[in-house]
Amino acid sequence: MESWSRAFAARARSDLAACDLLAGTALPACHRLHYLQMWLEKLCKAYLWRPESAEKDLRARHNVVGKVLPQLVREHWRRVGFTQCPDLDAIRRICREIDLLHPQVDDDGRRPDNVEYPWRKPDGSVACPAGERFALAARVQGHTGLLLMKAAKRPTDSPATFTG
């Protein structure tokens, strides 16, 4: 029987494949970022300690990348023997921005921008994700973003999940 942890890890691998596929297309950045957010959320959930009572919470919860992914990156760096760790605070800031891509994570209304649904801008106009430029799209291709992506792909490709 598939454990929840392994099932989340398998879905994370599939989301990563979709994300990579979209990166090679001319489609708007929101689509790739959508799969980026889904990939990393599922990856993080594969590593959560999960008592039986938490199953519902695990499915409904979205705000996990900023909390969990920096810990996965830190452990990956420890295992590969980094003696001079790159800036983990910068990694944490990007992870927080990834959480904010989900429409249900909006910092109490301060960040309605997301990669799925239209939102109203401060000037009253309505924004469509497919027509927006997302600064995060460039940040994940910068030095810190690439370090994050590299560190996240390793546990996605060979997840060290537990069998709870």
Add this chain to the structure above:
Amino acid sequence: MPTKEQVAGLLARAHLQAEPHIARIVRVPGDREHEPSDPVKLLEVNPATSPSGIVPVTFSPDPPSVPFASVVVEVTEDEFARLEKGELSLPDGWSIGPTLYCAPGT
């Protein structure tokens, strides 16, 4: 083979090296601590983490230096204070154990 106590110390030092601003690291013994299959558990007070409650993250063993599974629970300073007051709780059977590191002035 290293003991759980030694592994906890090794992980705590590695985490401090990566994030020197961590304010406190304590062990979290469980009621099955004597069993090798029970993970080494650390609670870390990290000002850089988000206030998301108790979110334990699991890691597989990494032998030979880390022959046990491990769990890290990151909390903010406010969340740690709430844990000490009993307003937040750890998973069943877990408790706040000995302090492995405490930043000066904390």
